[in-house]
Amino acid sequence: MTRRHTPRIAIAVFSAATLALGACSAGSLGSSDDEGSGGSKVALSFLTDNQPETVKIAEGLAADFTAKNPDITIKVETRPQGTEGDNIVKTRLSTGDMTDIFMYNSGSLMQALAPQKNLTALDDFAGQLDDNFKKAVGSDGKIYGVPFGNYMAGAILYNKEVYDKNGLKVPTTWDEFQANNAKLKAAGVDPVIQTYGETWTSQLFILGDYHNVEAATPGWADQYTKNQAKYATTPAAKAGFDHLQQVHDAGYVNKDFASAKLTDGLNKLAKGQGAQYPILSAMVSQLIADNPGSENKIGLFAIPGADAAKNGLTVWAPNGLYIPSSTTGDKLEAAKKFAGFVASPDGCASMGKASTPTGPYAVTGCKLPDSVPQAVKDMQTYIDKQGASSLALEFLSPVKGPALEQICVEVGSGIRKADAAAKLYDEDVKKQAQQLGLEGW
Amino acid sequence: MAGLAPAAGRKRSPYPSWFYLPAAIVYAVLFLVPTVTSFYFSLTRWSIFDSQFIGFDNYVTFFREPALVSGLWHTVVYAVITSGLKVVLGLGLAVLLTSQIIGRGYLRSVVFFPVLVSTIGVGLTFTILLDPEEGLINESLSLIGIQGPGWLTDPSFALFSVALVDVWKGVGLATLIYIAGIVSIPQEYFEAARVDGATAWQNFRSIVLPLARPATFTVILLSLIGGLRSFDLIWAMTRGGPGFTSDVIASVIYKQYQAGFYGLSTAGNVVLFLLVTAIIFPLSRYLNKKEVDL
Numbered sequence: 001m002t003r004r005h006t007p008r009i010a011i012a013v014f015s016a017a018t019l020a021l022g023a024c025s026a027g028s029l030g031s032s033d034d035e036g037s038g039g040s041k042v043a044l045s046f047l048t049d050n051q052p053e054t055v056k057i058a059e060g061l062a063a064d065f066t067a068k069n070p071d072i073t074i075k076v077e078t079r080p081q082g083t084e085g086d087n088i089v090k091t092r093l094s095t096g097d098m099t100d101i102f103m104y105n106s107g108s109l110m111q112a113l114a115p116q117k118n119l120t121a122l123d124d125f126a127g128q129l130d131d132n133f134k135k136a137v138g139s140d141g142k143i144y145g146v147p148f149g150n151y152m153a154g155a156i157l158y159n160k161e162v163y164d165k166n167g168l169k170v171p172t173t174w175d176e177f178q179a180n181n182a183k184l185k186a187a188g189v190d191p192v193i194q195t196y197g198e199t200w201t202s203q204l205f206i207l208g209d210y211h212n213v214e215a216a217t218p219g220w221a222d223q224y225t226k227n228q229a230k231y232a233t234t235p236a237a238k239a240g241f242d243h244l245q246q247v248h249d250a251g252y253v254n255k256d257f258a259s260a261k262l263t264d265g266l267n268k269l270a271k272g273q274g275a276q277y278p279i280l281s282a283m284v285s286q287l288i289a290d291n292p293g294s295e296n297k298i299g300l301f302a303i304p305g306a307d308a309a310k311n312g313l314t315v316w317a318p319n320g321l322y323i324p325s326s327t328t329g330d331k332l333e334a335a336k337k338f339a340g341f342v343a344s345p346d347g348c349a350s351m352g353k354a355s356t357p358t359g360p361y362a363v364t365g366c367k368l369p370d371s372v373p374q375a376v377k378d379m380q381t382y383i384d385k386q387g388a389s390s391l392a393l394e395f396l397s398p399v400k401g402p403a404l405e406q407i408c409v410e411v412g413s414g415i416r417k418a419d420a421a422a423k424l425y426d427e428d429v430k431k432q433a434q435q436l437g438l439e440g441w
Numbered sequence: 442m443a444g445l446a447p448a449a450g451r452k453r454s455p456y457p458s459w460f461y462l463p464a465a466i467v468y469a470v471l472f473l474v475p476t477v478t479s480f481y482f483s484l485t486r487w488s489i490f491d492s493q494f495i496g497f498d499n500y501v502t503f504f505r506e507p508a509l510v511s512g513l514w515h516t517v518v519y520a521v522i523t524s525g526l527k528v529v530l531g532l533g534l535a536v537l538l539t540s541q542i543i544g545r546g547y548l549r550s551v552v553f554f555p556v557l558v559s560t561i562g563v564g565l566t567f568t569i570l571l572d573p574e575e576g577l578i579n580e581s582l583s584l585i586g587i588q589g590p591g592w593l594t595d596p597s598f599a600l601f602s603v604a605l606v607d608v609w610k611g612v613g614l615a616t617l618i619y620i621a622g623i624v625s626i627p628q629e630y631f632e633a634a635r636v637d638g639a640t641a642w643q644n645f646r647s648i649v650l651p652l653a654r655p656a657t658f659t660v661i662l663l664s665l666i667g668g669l670r671s672f673d674l675i676w677a678m679t680r681g682g683p684g685f686t687s688d689v690i691a692s693v694i695y696k697q698y699q700a701g702f703y704g705l706s707t708a709g710n711v712v713l714f715l716l717v718t719a720i721i722f723p724l725s726r727y728l729n730k731k732e733v734d735l
Contacts (some may be wrong), residue, residue, distance in 0.1 A: 083699040090701055112701055114488065196594075196683060256574045258594030258683060402700030403508070410684030415596050424507055431502060435486060435702055437493075 042334040043073045045099035047092075048148075049085055050078040053285050053355045057149065058103065060354030065341050072334045074101075082200060083402070093118045098324040101335050103148050106136035106320040107395040110145065112436065113322075119144040120323040120332065125343045133362035136317035136395045145320025146343035149351065150359035152282040153300065153379050154208030154314045154392060160299045160374070162189055162275045170301045172308035174243060181252045184275045192247050193274035194257040194412055195265040202408035204278035205247070205303065206240035211312040211390045212305030213237045221396035227433065227440040232422040239305065241418035241425075244411045258413060263290065270294045278303065280316065282358045284375045289356075300375040302382060313382035313389040318362050398436055401428030483711045487704035499708035508685045508693050513716075516689040519604050519675075520668030526608045527664045528657060531615025536649065538616065539623045549620070553613040560610065564677025567606045568593065593679050596686040603678050603687060607671065615660045622656025623649055658728040662721065669717050690716070 048058040055078060062074035077099060079088045086109065092098040093113060104110060113119065121142040126134060129147065137145035158170075166187050171177040181191035195201045213220055216236035223229035231237045247253060254260065254274055266283060268274040270291035281300055288295055302313040321342055323335045341347050348366035351357070357368055358376055360383060368376070382388045394400050407425050410416040416424070433441040483499055485492035503509060538549050555563065570577045571592040579589035592602040630648045639647070672691035675681065681688035681696070688696075694709035 083696075086701070087699050199680070199682065258591055259573050402696065402702075406508075406682060406684050409682060413594075413596070413683050415684045415686065427505070427507070431702055431705065432700070434502075435488060435705075437486075 040330060041071050041073070042330050043075065044101060044331060044334055044338065045077055046074050047077045047079055047089075047099040047102040049081045049103065051081055053282075053289070054103070054149075056354045057351050061338075061342060061347065061350050064346070064350040064353075065338055068341070068346075069334075069337065072337065074338065089113070093324055093326075096326045098326055100327045100331050101321060101323055101338060103319055103321050104145075106133070106145060106147075106317045107392070108398045108400045109394070110137060110320060110322075111139060111398045115139045115144045115322075116142075118325055120325055120327065120336075122146060122323065122336070122339055124336070125340060128343045128364055130362045130364060132315075132391055132395075133317050136391070137320045137322075145322045146339045147318040147362035148321045148342065149318040150282070150357050150361055151318060151383075152280050152316045152359045153302070153382070153389075154204050154210075154278075154280055154316060155300050155302050155379070156204075156208075156276050156278045157269060157281070157284065157287075157375060158276045158299050158301065159269055159272050159274070160297055162272045163299075170299075171304045172311045174239075174304045174306060176308075177304045178246070178250070181247070181250070181276075185250075185252060189272070190254040190268070190274040191252040191276060192254075193260075193265045193268050193277040194247075194253045195260040195262055196257055196409045196412065197259045197261040197264070199405040199409055201262055201265065201279060202244075202412050203404055204280070205244045205412075206404065206408060207392055207394070208278060208303045208314045209240040209243070209305065210393045211302065211314045211388075212239070212307075212310065213393075214390050215310035215312065216306070221393055224393070225397040225399055225433075225438065227438075230422075230426045232419070232426050236306070238418065238422045241408075241411055241422045243303075244408060245414075245418040245421075248412050248414050253412070262286075266290065269298065281375055281379055284373055285356045285358050288373060295373040298373065298375050300378040302388075312385075312387065313379065314392050315383070315389050316392050317395055399429050399433050399438070401425055401432055403428045479707050480711060482704055483708035485704045487707070488701065492704065495704075499705045500712070502705060503697075503708050503712065506693065508681075508688050508696075509690070511685055512688045512690045512693040515600055515687060516669055516671075516691075516716075519600060519607075519671060519689055520665050522601070522604045523607045523611065523668045523671070524661055524664040526604075527612050527615040528660050530608065530612050531619050531660055532653070532657070534612065534616040535619030535623055535653075536645065539620055549616075552616050555610045556613040558610070560673045561677045563606065563610050564674050568678050571602060594683055596683055599679050599683065599687040603675050606678065607668075607674050610674070611664060611667065615664065618656050618660050618663075619653060622653040626652045662725060662728065665724070666717065666721055669720065670713065 046058060046062060048054055055076065058076045062076055066073050079085045089098075089102065089104055090113065104113070116139060121144055123142055125146055126143050129143070132151075133147050134143050137143050162184070163170075166183055166189075168180050168183065169176075171180055184191040213234070213236045217229075217234060220229055220234065220237065229237070231241070254268065256264070260268075262279075262283065263286070265274070265277050265279070266287040267290060269277045270287055284298060284300075287298060302311055305311055321339060323332065323339065327335050343363050345363065345365045348361050348363055352369065357372060359379055360368060368380075404425060407416070407421050407428070411418055411421045430441060482492060484494060484496060486495050486499070487493075506512075534552055538545060538552065542548070571579075573579055573589070573591035573594055576589075576592075578592070582589040590598050593599050626648065630652070631644065634644050634648060670691055671689060672695065675687060675689055675692055676695065679687045681692040690709070690713050694706050694713065697706035697709060
């Protein structure tokens with residue numbers, strides 16, 4: 001019987017408090033009205049992808065946030081990664097069935113969600129965010145997300161012990177890279193690891209090469225968006241496809257490249273069976289989790305291009321955390337509070353506790369701990385140097401074709417030649433551009 | 442004769458026509474409306490919320506799709522291989538399993554068992570068995586000194602490997618249909634043949650094969666339709682890869698949908714619908730006519 005009274009008492013307390021506070025409170029967002037929310041518990045749902053490290057971070061954030069705000073609980077739900085996950089996010093958004101908060105890519109994939117219609121603007125937190133990230137989650141002058149995770153690089157992870165044993169130096173041009181590969185092959189090590197068992201991992205030679213494209217032809221992304229520049233007709237852009245073909249043709253890849261998965265690739269690299277693995281730097285955390293003690297064994301260098309002086313790193317902005325427009329009322333207030341927490345040094349600390357940070361944070365005032373892995377230190381060197389890093393193409397242009405993974409697998413397996421692949425990809429992006437209603441397509 | 446017509450008419454509808462209404466509403470809402478709207482949406486550029494009418498552009502784009510031409514070809518190859526093998530193997534197994542062999546009931550259930558297993562489960566299991574480096578099949582082959590190919594990763598094998606797994610999974614149903622067909626052949630024919638001193642082959646050639654023809658037609662039709670719209674097994678095993686080498690029309694459509702090209706993938710579905718109709722409708726008419734001739 002007593003339990004039945006509790007909500008009524010709570011409501012009475014709540015309304016009394018609201019009345020009392022109504023006169024003086026400015027109703028500012030994010031300030032914690034402890035008396036005001038005394039009785040109203042809010043439960044939020046939070047959708048994230050199912051990569052183990054991501055889930056750890058999401059659950060860590062939820063727990064740390066609830067510790068500070070006992071009235072708000074957050075339940076983490078997971079979805080698949082890759083295109084299957086894109087599908088789920090889009091379908092749930094279009095049916096108004098999205099969780100109260102969700103994690104999703106920033107950049108071109110986020111633009112494809114039609115943010116003006118489907119997401120709640122989070123301009124209140126703009127002051128806390130770094131400029132590159134704001135570009136990646138911005139649309140029509142508003143920002144729609146706060147950063148989940150760290151910046152990462154599309155680069156080549158390499159085994160420093162194998163490099164030392166063979167007396168190799170980090171290459172800054174493609175020719176040096178190929179010379180290294182020849183020596184590694186002669187020494188009986190797989191020079192380049194490829195893992196087409198997970199098709200997305202095939203794209204790094206193209207996507208991670210964007211800094212070199214931009215350095216050779218400044219402003220390429222804009223022309224590309226306007227349908228004035230093409231992969232097939234820009235030599236610097238086509239180079240990525242050429243590189244993928246050369247590595248395959250010279251027999252520099254591991255024997256099981258066609259069926260190996262990401263985890264296999266990371267383990268090969270950690271064990272020194274393979275010397276170099278073009279992959280996203282964030283995968284270092286999984287490599288270290290699976291191979292303890294390899295923090296300082298694995299280094300990182302930018303994908304080499306034609307010109308050593310212009311060589312630099314291609315950087316990916318962190319994923320974003322978004323609030324769909326279907327979240328309203330108390331839940332919206334609570335969700336915004338959570339977004340504010342994530343975009344604060346406390347949020348960074350919580351993320352860093354859950355999983356080894358693998359790159360710089362996008363929140364002002366967040367610092368990386370001193371004990372980061374070697375690959376992250378290498379990455380920082382590029383970022384600190386003026387003009388030695390650029391955002392990846394997907395953050396500068398909304399145009400990205402859906403079949404790039406398959407096309408790269410074809411080139412990397414010797415099924416299709418680089419020239420034909422570049423042309424095919426140019427056709428593929430056309431559909432995306434038309435779907436987005438861009439001008440000039 | 443004229444006097445009979447109204448009576449026949451009354452006989453045809455013993456219930457008032459609004460009795461049809463509930464079924465008609467369900468049918469209209471779940472089948473007719475989506476079909477008609479999908480024809481409309483196939484003419485639009487359709488994003489999450491809005492759609493823009495663009496005429497036949499989607500069809501133009503769809504037919505320009507490089508993966509589509511190879512996808513169409515793969516679809517036909519896949520359908521013909523699976524259908525053909527199911528007919529041959531199904532008939533052979535049915536003849537075996539209708540003869541007097543030991544453990545017939547057990548063997549019949551063993552052959553039928555794969556039909557009951559989830560396709561995705563079968564796909565994932567065989568993906569592991571067929572792994573080029575660590576898979577059981579290639580490891581067994583290497584024991585006898587054969588270097589097995591990359592069943593699912595070699596472009597020239599991928600589609601065939603998936604087709605063979607499809608046959609493994611589907612041959613039970615074909616066998617079942619054939620067993621029913623063979624069992625329903627009157628024993629008199631076999632007795633007469635025995636009196637004439639016919640051999641087993643002559644029995645098969647002149648009695649089983651022609652009299653099991655309805656079963657053959659059913660197996661061909663079902664497996665061809667299944668082959669043309671096959672998707673789940675291919676998606677579970679290769680996702681159309683490596684590259685586009687095992688893409689069939691259904692997986693091409695699915696990938697368009699995943700990429701958010703809803704209008705384009707709807708256009709693809711209309712094409713698939715027309716393709717299946719164009720192949721199956723005349724074939725079914727032809728086969729049925731043959732059956733009447735029999």
